Amino acid sequence: MSHAAEILSQGIRRVLVSQIVLTLLTAGTAFALLGSAAALAAFYGGGVALTGTWLLGRRVSHTPETVQQGDAVNQLALYAGVLPRVIVTLALLAAGLGWLKLAPIPLIVAFGLAQLGFAINLGSTRQRPG
Helix, strand or coil: CCHHHHHHHHHHHHHHHHHHHHHHHHHHHHHHHHCHHHHHHHHHHHHHHHHHHHHHHHHHHCCCHHHCCCCHHHHHHHHHCHHHHHHHHHHHHHHHHHHCCCCHHHHHHHHHHHHHHHHHHHHHHCCCCC
């Protein structure tokens, strides 16, 4: 694994930890305020966000070194990895809301807050000049 890919992998791990913490906090709050059904929905919503991050991490770890050197075909393959993540995320959210009949508000709030873990850690994966 290249140095850049290692930095990205460490960033993905930090994002996953942030998302887990945010999911646990959200589920705990939902449990305290709304009960166990809301906590289950919150766990599910956070799990959907974690699944997307995990899929991203797998894609990054399997990215060839030539992407860093400007190989357009491999860069296109990396960008094409977004589509399966979006499809999986939408399918899981639809299954949770439609098929499993989970409480929508805690599910979506937990999903959104777990996604916030991405924004919190976004800058930590960038290399700073110097």
